[in-house]
Amino acid sequence: MDTHPHYDDVDFGTPERVSDTAVTLQIDGFAVTVPQGTSVMRAAVQAGTQIPKLCATDSLEPFGSCRLCLVEIEGRRGFPASCTTPAEAGMVVRTQSPRLAQLRRGVMELYISDHPLDCLTCPTNGDCELQDMAGAVGLREVRYGYEGLNHLKDQADLSNPYFAYDPSKCIVCNRCVRACEETQGTFALTISGRGFASRVSPGESEPFMGSECVSCGACVNACPTATLMEKSVIDAGLPDHSVITTCAYCGVGCGFKAEMKGNEVVRMTPWKDGKANEGHACVKGRFAWGYTTHKDRILKPMIRSKITDPWQEVSWETAIAHAASEFRRLQEKYGTDAVGGITSSRCTNEETYLVQKLVRAAFHNNNVDTCARVCHSPTGYGLGQTYGTSAGTQTFKSVEHSDVILVIGANPTDAHPVFGSRMKKRLREGARLIVVDPRKIELVQSAHVQADFHLQLRPGTNVAMISALAHVVVTEGLVNERFVEERCDAESFRVWRDFVARPDNSPEAMEPVTGVPAALVRQAARLYATGGNAAIYYGLGVTEHAQGSTMVIGIANLAMATGNIGREGVGVNPLRGQNNVQGSCDMGSFPHEYPGYRHVSDDATRLLFEKDWGLSLRKEPGLRIPNMFEAALDGSFMGLYCQGEDIVQSDPNTQHVTAALEAMECIVVQDLFLNETAKYAHVFLPGSSFLEKDGTFTNAERRISRVRKVMAPKPGLADWEVTVALSNALGYPMHYEDPSEIMDEIARLTPTFSGVSYTRLDQLGSVQWPCNAQNPEGTPLMHIDRFVRGKGRFMPTQYVPTDEKITPRFPLLLTTGRILSQYNVGAQTRRTENVRFHEEDRLDLHPHDAEDRGIQDGDWVGITSRAGETVLRARVSDRMQPGVVYTTFHFPESGANVITTDNSDWATNCPEYKVTAVQVVKVMHTSEWQDAYQRFNANQLRLLQEKV
């Protein structure tokens, strides 16, 4: 196994303070200098002394309740609590004295007298702060006896699938309550009762599962005892070693400690020093890793000649040789361009890089695309055109400096939960919030968060809205003239200004289009332009539209015009859906560009790659995913290598996709499971989970983090080795001993990555690109003094109504999204206990629309669009506006994408998932598509079972 850097986990007791003033004090005779505002407790740790503590931990504000951390301070009376006492210049502190020892023992004695003494059989034996403290204060006997009133018989709450709550062990330190409030921002826990009777409880004494709890695990992390405890640890025992790695779910890219016992993961805990998450996590990364050992995983390669044949298990050599000979056969028969590859944002940078290299070098065409096509390709185009680089401008931490937060078409509390918590924290501190979304997402109104403005527009009218906001900025004199003059292209600004100032772009003119009162739009625009540091966060509600790229450009324009670029607290921040969306785009997965966003027609770049790879390369762009489907139906695209992506479930207009796949002669799928695409495949190459591989992921803030192997790849070969083997079999040999060498090649060929290496990543923990000679430690903030392209470029954003219009036949607009507990196509999360939080996709509709149709909550409803029909159960919800319905797409049998159409973004072909005209009616049985799907699926599962 490679060298894993060792990162310490010191608990400083109270959070870090930032101050320009430093104070020096003496602790136990040693001088220590800390920023003003730092607690005596933290200063002591810095000086090398751990003061006993129970209610304090450095992820939470001090609370001062346990009285274990008492110290003596010269010139002060009594024994102040060191966690709540700020260090002052010249202070002389003593942390040990006979009197302090006696006081601390007394405190501990009280705790222990109401605590079960089953340490030897307790699941946290050896990892319990109460036990540690009893040792630290030298407690040897308990005078009060255990016969008195105690909580030892309190019933445990086992309702949560992942953690247990055993109140008999609770010392009422309040850390869990504060973690839920401060870290997670959910406010699910309270201390109910008073004095002796006080106990932690979710909501109004509900079980965890019935409460507001979102299962983030922050309270479990914070709990110093075995009261809140991972069930996996209760079952398997405490870990014996751990490895730092990165979450394989969403684009936040949280750092984790994979805590291991031998070769088994015992728990995943958020890494304190992970810069994306700073010690927090969500239910997916923290708990939903059980899929990695799920019985559905396929561990042996398989082939078959027709999709109606049973699978045949074969050796790696046979499978690879077969795939290679099929690809070569197809190229001979139909031409060089008849095959291609698809990479996934669920794969590492190194894996993705290799697939595009295989396509360009071994297939000798540019037919490579990635699932970012269907999510954030407009971000790449829009930000590339205006700023010169295809990425967000900030770090996540930057939001701590924002005064105004504008969230457009994103739902961070569900889709980017750890960042959502960060954002909520800033909002609780007083930042103002504008939400632009057709739905009343959680941020609009939740515990201690209330949006100042919710611009609840009709789906498909984003561009009308952004132009209207810009109109107010321009016509009310709110442009940051100085910024524009210094930093932006003057002519493009003039054209844009004249365009948005036109009366047809005013909020009043756009009101009938967006459905949002003009006065609200005006107020929101003023707030954004004048409220201080204003930051925009956006998601797929911006990109997945026919005008997705136009909207990204509109956002970029607005931020430039108001000077909200190039410093902390501002910026344009795409929230990426999957873990490695940013990375897969950076790695040259798009058919028109090499790693680092350089067009294939650029001679200098092509020459660079030709020299390094030792062959000539093609200069015409290749096919994008939807174009591959079209070409397949035209008979000119017949073979596909699809790594880690489930196009059948995730791409729009399912029936069109499956028709295209059926038209192809060889589909090679590399995945953990027999996903929906694999049911159309001829070769199945078993993939490895993130726990089984070395590599890197790049998150939404351009942060490159290591993924570290904690166990051997279950199928025998790691994913990168499979691609190498395939390339070798195709006659283009690749030589790598280790994924670090792939990264070295990327660094060698990509200027923005030239300073990246595994050694550098181990040293720094993670790094944000560009990382090169000028920025050896990476670039947290982009465009500080100048835009990457030089001058920022404005572009007019003409609103063009989508073709998906409501008609008497299809009078409602369907929009799609995701929820917290499930991830994308659900292949992973559906194979975990997370199904208990969300066991089916439902159709949300407004009470009026439900009533009009005689639909009640829980009824089966048929949803029909011009593309297809499916049936789901209804949920009547006032999060919706009348006329708009909503569903998620986590379960294949829901067929959410049977209904979505093949409309797409004009610039990138990113599908218009967010707007489909539909009709909804109450029905008694499943749709024709669903019946056909059930039959097809049952048959495919049988063919898997009957494998020979």
Add this chain to the structure above:
Amino acid sequence: MNHDSTARAQHLIKMANDIGAFFEAMPDQHQAARDVAAHIRKFWEPRMQRSFLEYLQSHGDTALKPVVREAARTLNA
């Protein structure tokens, strides 16, 4: 061209017009036409460019927005 491939070529016409709809907001329509052509060259695989032009040849270019029509004339080159 069979019925399906005609439908697919028509889809390309729509895609081209959608591109045109973005660039026609620029004040200089000739520049806009150059931008449309550049966009198509940059992002459309040769097969797509070919079917697009073939369709125009057999069906004429009346279905195109003026700015796309101007762009299409420079594409064969």
